[in-house]
Amino acid sequence: MTIASFYVPRDSRYRRLSAPTKLMIPLAVMTAAFLIGQPMLNLALVGLVAVLLWLAAIPRSVVRTFASVLRTLIPVITIGWTIFFRSGEVLLSIGPVDITSGGLYRAIATDLRFTAIVLAVPLILAAMPQQDLVAALRWLHLPYVICFIIALSLRTIPTLERDVTLIRDAQRSRGVELDRGGIRVRLRGLASVVLPLMTVSIGRLEVMSRVIESRGVTARRPCRTFYRRPRPSRLDWMLMLGSIAALLGIFAFSLTAAGRQLLS
Amino acid sequence: MRFEFGARQIAIIALSTALYAVLNWFSAAFQVVPGASLIFPATAIAIVMTMWFGFWGALGAYFGTIIGNFAWGTALQVGITGGVHDMIEGMIVAAPFFIWALRRDLPNVSTLAIYVVLAAIGTGANALLGNLNYVLWGVYPLDAVVAGIWPWWLADFVAALVLGIPLLRFLTPFVQRTGLYHQHFFARAGYEQLEAA
Numbered sequence: 001m002t003i004a005s006f007y008v009p010r011d012s013r014y015r016r017l018s019a020p021t022k023l024m025i026p027l028a029v030m031t032a033a034f035l036i037g038q039p040m041l042n043l044a045l046v047g048l049v050a051v052l053l054w055l056a057a058i059p060r061s062v063v064r065t066f067a068s069v070l071r072t073l074i075p076v077i078t079i080g081w082t083i084f085f086r087s088g089e090v091l092l093s094i095g096p097v098d099i100t101s102g103g104l105y106r107a108i109a110t111d112l113r114f115t116a117i118v119l120a121v122p123l124i125l126a127a128m129p130q131q132d133l134v135a136a137l138r139w140l141h142l143p144y145v146i147c148f149i150i151a152l153s154l155r156t157i158p159t160l161e162r163d164v165t166l167i168r169d170a171q172r173s174r175g176v177e178l179d180r181g182g183i184r185v186r187l188r189g190l191a192s193v194v195l196p197l198m199t200v201s202i203g204r205l206e207v208m209s210r211v212i213e214s215r216g217v218t219a220r221r222p223c224r225t226f227y228r229r230p231r232p233s234r235l236d237w238m239l240m241l242g243s244i245a246a247l248l249g250i251f252a253f254s255l256t257a258a259g260r261q262l263l264s
Numbered sequence: 265m266r267f268e269f270g271a272r273q274i275a276i277i278a279l280s281t282a283l284y285a286v287l288n289w290f291s292a293a294f295q296v297v298p299g300a301s302l303i304f305p306a307t308a309i310a311i312v313m314t315m316w317f318g319f320w321g322a323l324g325a326y327f328g329t330i331i332g333n334f335a336w337g338t339a340l341q342v343g344i345t346g347g348v349h350d351m352i353e354g355m356i357v358a359a360p361f362f363i364w365a366l367r368r369d370l371p372n373v374s375t376l377a378i379y380v381v382l383a384a385i386g387t388g389a390n391a392l393l394g395n396l397n398y399v400l401w402g403v404y405p406l407d408a409v410v411a412g413i414w415p416w417w418l419a420d421f422v423a424a425l426v427l428g429i430p431l432l433r434f435l436t437p438f439v440q441r442t443g444l445y446h447q448h449f450f451a452r453a454g455y456e457q458l459e460a461a
Contacts, residue, residue: 080403080404114339187426197283208275
């Protein structure tokens with residue numbers, strides 16, 4: 001599954017929200033996760049994300065794809081915090097390694113924090129098509145050129161993936177071993193895919209630049225019109241402003257003594 | 265300073281971004297233990313695109329980090345700051361080639377040696393800054409940086425050698441024949457040539 005295939009059209013109340021709202025809610029959750037270092041609150045955030053995923057009718061297969069990232073991330077975080085962070089009483093000693101209560105606490109909090117963050121990503125990528133994502137970025141006044149670059153990149157990724165599949169099949173048909181063998185064989189196999197991929201891509205680059213020029217993207221005085229602009233409803237405004245207010249509230253609270261004690 | 269930003273540069277940034285994002289996913293095939301990959305192929309793209317297209321290729325690495333990492337479930341915030349060191353990595357390797365007008369197809373031992381040394385420095389800087397970025401966002405504590413640098417540096421350096429060298433040697437003449445090759449860090453040609461064009 002790739003970035004191009006995350007979006008699955010479904011109907012739900014969450015999906016009917018405007019694109020900027022569907023962008024801002026997960027971003028607010030991700031930012032809030034960074035402000036909160038308390039395991040129970042991070043767990044609550046994971047619960048909130050789970051509810052949002054259910055409301056957004058995100059397919060389980062998509063959620064599972066993102067959750068698989070945690071198989072790599074959680075061991076790294078857990079090892080990093082439990083082994084390298086020493087604070088509080090020693091719970092376990094294995095040779096030179098001391099596992100402390102502070103390190104374990106931090107590991108659990110960070111694991112839950114990144115669980116919330118990772119699971120919030122499909123709320124953006126799977127709840128709206130790429131066009132809506134770019135339209136939302138434009139609505140948030142991101143410069144047009146940057147929006148265009150992001151849109152063009154997102155459109156190019158599936159093309160490159162098709163190229164990779166074609167090249168791999170072509171190389172396999174020539175007897176090049178790509179999936180088996182030792183590390184040297186696999187590295188050679190990687191080079192035999194990347195070199196043709198780059199050759200094809202560079203060839204395409206000239207055509208792309210001519211198309212961009214002919215469409216007047218870089219025109220000095222552009223007179224742009226948009227096929228579809230996001231039109232947030234009253235509910236959208238309430239949710240967006242509510243997200244921002246909640247985030248500012250958490251941030252302000254985290255600066256106070258009580259907040260530091262409760263949130264970290 | 266010569267500066268050019270138009271359709272070609274936009275296309276270069278977009279393609280570099282897409283290539284970086286796609287090759288970012290390749291590293292999963294070379295994971296030896298969770299979180300540590302033997303090679304990170306996207307590094308070669310960052311370096312090679314910066315060598316060919318200057319700053320605009322490096323900018324592709326920046327956007328590629330954000331998009332590629334985000335699609336892998338990394339927070340947008342981590343990618344926004346993380347893209348900077350991926351951009352710096354390519355620039356450390358490419359900048360001396362632009363400043364000293366060295367041949368970028370690495371035709372002799374001296375240019376090859378310069379490339380290898382710069383790749384070691386660039387990937388090392390990236391590994392250090394990348395780990396510090398993770399510390400900044402709380403992925404792991406500061407004390408873990410020393411342990412985290414080595415696998416990161418190794419994965420990037422292997423990619424810079426195994427993929428970067430053949431790409432530069434075999435494809436630089438091909439890229440030079442196109443109208444995209446950048447003679448200068450921010451522009452394809454000097455003012456005189458640009459005006460003549």
